[in-house]
Amino acid sequence: MKYISTRGNAPELSFEEAMLTGLARDGGLYVPESIPTLSADDIAGLAGKSYEEAAFVVMRPFVGDAFTDEEFKGIIARAYANFRHDARAPLVQLAPNHYLLELFHGPTLAFKDFAMQLIGQLFQFSLARRNERVTIVGATSGDTGSAAIEAFRGLSNVDVFILFPDGRVSDIQRKQMTTPEDANVHALALDGDFDDCQAKLKDMFNDFEFRDGVKLAGVNSINWARVLAQVVYYLTSAVSLGAPHRKVSFTVPTGNFGDIFAGYIAKKMGLPIERLVIATNQNDILHRTMESGAYTKEGVTPSISPSMDIQVSSNFERALFDAYGRDGNAVAQLMEELNEGAFAVSQGAMETLREHFDSGRASEDETNATIANEFTACGEVLCPHSAVGVKVADAYLGEVPMVTLATAHPAKFPDAVEAAMGARPALPPHMADMMDKDERVTRVPNDLGALEALIKERIAQR
Numbered sequence: 111m112k113y114i115s116t117r118g119n120a121p122e123l124s125f126e127e128a129m130l131t132g133l134a135r136d137g138g139l140y141v142p143e144s145i146p147t148l149s150a151d152d153i154a155g156l157a158g159k160s161y162e163e164a165a166f167v168v169m170r171p172f173v174g175d176a177f178t179d180e181e182f183k184g185i186i187a188r189a190y191a192n193f194r195h196d197a198r199a200p201l202v203q204l205a206p207n208h209y210l211l212e213l214f215h216g217p218t219l220a221f222k223d224f225a226m227q228l229i230g231q232l233f234q235f236s237l238a239r240r241n242e243r244v245t246i247v248g249a250t251s252g253d254t255g256s257a258a259i260e261a262f263r264g265l266s267n268v269d270v271f272i273l274f275p276d277g278r279v280s281d282i283q284r285k286q287m288t289t290p291e292d293a294n295v296h297a298l299a300l301d302g303d304f305d306d307c308q309a310k311l312k313d314m315f316n317d318f319e320f321r322d323g324v325k326l327a328g329v330n331s332i333n334w335a336r337v338l339a340q341v342v343y344y345l346t347s348a349v350s351l352g353a354p355h356r357k358v359s360f361t362v363p364t365g366n367f368g369d370i371f372a373g374y375i376a377k378k379m380g381l382p383i384e385r386l387v388i389a390t391n392q393n394d395i396l397h398r399t400m401e402s403g404a405y406t407k408e409g410v411t412p413s414i415s416p417s418m419d420i421q422v423s424s425n426f427e428r429a430l431f432d433a434y435g436r437d438g439n440a441v442a443q444l445m446e447e448l449n450e451g452a453f454a455v456s457q458g459a460m461e462t463l464r465e466h467f468d469s470g471r472a473s474e475d476e477t478n479a480t481i482a483n484e485f486t487a488c489g490e491v492l493c494p495h496s497a498v499g500v501k502v503a504d505a506y507l508g509e510v511p512m513v514t515l516a517t518a519h520p521a522k523f524p525d526a527v528e529a530a531m532g533a534r535p536a537l538p539p540h541m542a543d544m545m546d547k548d549e550r551v552t553r554v555p556n557d558l559g560a561l562e563a564l565i566k567e568r569i570a571q572r
């Protein structure tokens with residue numbers, strides 16, 4: 111299996127190379143040259159399998175000959191061993207034909223653990239075999255950073271630097287990033303918002319001298335291996351609701367478009383998905399784009415669902431690549447225009463996007479009301495991100511079962527949940543002491559040179 115860049119101007123790579131690289135050298139994102147398919151029988155055969163067994167069947171065709179079957183099974187087993195729920199991704203029912211896929215039973219209580227725990231094990235295996243070291247730099251709006259730190263802490267061939275927007279993540283998200291004591295973990299609080307963090311990360315990748323000098327590797331949701339890990343739970347949940355004999359729809363609380371893009375891949379693999387609904391908070395660039403065809407940056411307004419506070423949605427580029435008939439030059443042109451603040455999606459590409467995706471937006475008031483209402487209606491406590499999903503899904507309920515993805519545990523956002531429903535969700539017992547632990551964090555300016563110097567200095571000290 112070969113991987114190609116969405117901007118058509120970078121070397122083709124194997125799965126392992128694409129995973130270790132992250133962003134392509136032409137600024138694009140890696141995607142498989144073609145999407146392997148599962149037959150209806152293959153999909154039906156997932157019924158009754160454990161999450162790990164299903165993960166092996168779904169991901170195996172994408173990794174090519176990077177690992178033997180036994181090696182890959184071992185990697186998957188280690189990745190999900192730290193989850194606190196034996197089903198890994200359990201489904202609960204909210205209402206007639208509306209289900210919630212709980213993706214928050216991993217070590218940092220957000221769905222990012224599904225991808226990050228796997229990528230940690232994949233990196234460890236590959237780097238040990240190649241006898242190499244890498245520097246991982248990630249940008250986070252809150253959950254990616256803690257998930258990355260939890261996945262890579264203590265690994266001898268990796269340093270992990272996480273950039274987060276100073277003052278714009280929840281206390282628990284910050285504590286999860288700043289309390290690990292491992293020497294290879296570096297939490298950096300950047301003076302700016304999440305888009306600034308993400309822009310600095312891109313700049314580092316485009317500075318080839320720095321990139322090669324520190325052996326930079328990316329684990330943001332642009333990393334193909336992360337998208338791949340997320341494909342699995344679309345299949346397992348759909349199969350438990352009767353797929354492939356019955357269609358299923360999904361609503362996905364969306365920021366960087368990684369999670370919902372994984373749903374699109376599941377559909378391309380052959381899973382009969384009726385609708386894929388993009389749910390945004392008040393930072394609704396994707397919803398506006400789906401409505402108008404114009405992708406226009408407007409700046410971020412902080413919300414109670416901070417992991418979706420985003421204006422440049424990186425993985426959307428992968429959907430655009432397909433919508434433009436896999437024309438890398440056309441995508442490169444759009445991204446060029448985006449540097450000036452906006453681009454217009456062609457009519458043909460919009461039609462393709464609308465074939466696959468619907469969209470909706472939830473305001474802050476609607477999100478709060480949804481948290482309160484669901485608790486009253488069925489006792490389920492939603493985090494604000496999941497509540498955005500449930501609210502948007504409401505407009506799409508019908509005969510086809512709807513699965514809304516619950517992307518974080520409510521206890522990760524206790525202030526917002528308490529304000530909405532009057533009771534404070536408790537952290538799971540194994541994390542209860544986290545708020546009392548000492549923090550280790552470095553404040554950094556929104557400046558590329560200063561950041562690169564700091565990273566080089568830290569690595570030299572190790």
Ligand SMILES: *Cc1c(COP(=O)(O)O)cnc(C)c1O
Nearest residue numbers: 253365366367368369417517518
């Ligand atoms: C990251 C995140 C999202 C958004 O996921 P994307 O893949 O970036 O679209 C939604 N909810 C939570 C809790 C998250 O951590």
